[in-house]
Amino acid sequence: MYTTLSPCDMCTGACILYKVARVVIGENKNFVGGEKYLKERGVEVVVLESQECVELMGRFIREKPRVW
Template sequence: MESDEGFKIAVEEAKKGAAEGGIPIGACLVSADGKVLGRGHNMRLQKSSPTIHAEIAALEDAGRQPASSYKGATMYTTLSPCDMCTGACILYKIGRVVLGENETFVGGEDYLKHRGIEVVNVRSAECEGLMRDFIRDHPEDWWVQNMHKKSS
């Protein structure tokens, strides 16, 4: 599989999530030998779940894998991974994270690098556009903007 095929799948997943009324973030986990292990998209809104982020959905879709499957694998994601998803990549020793953009949200990229995981930002205008449109149209659903607001 070409290295950008996993990214194309992640973008497809992000669009699928948007079409469902969710946050347009997608992910795809690809083994070192190019096999798609899992794919998924953020389901936080659709399932009212605080934990079904795109990377977690891709890991869930992959099912239980031998530890060797994760070594050298690449997690393609359309947005910089949050702390939870960063932790999952570290826990499973995923070797590389390719992200679409980090302009609308900066996650745990530095920590991934610190833990020896290669991080590549492809700076996708398409991914950034999907997120900017979502944030503009649904500011109440973008937790990053709401997490620092004082409660009344």
């Protein structure tokens, strides 16, 4: 699974339920989700630390705090 942010609790649960073997995360500076939980259950977690993703999500959070 590829995702811009660290997966939320629901997405983390879906990864476990559907036996996703690897989760590739664009960035986890703006939000840290269930990465530890995934790793504990044998899921490979790769964090790209993409500056583009950090900036994109940071801007979204600043501009739309009510949605975030």
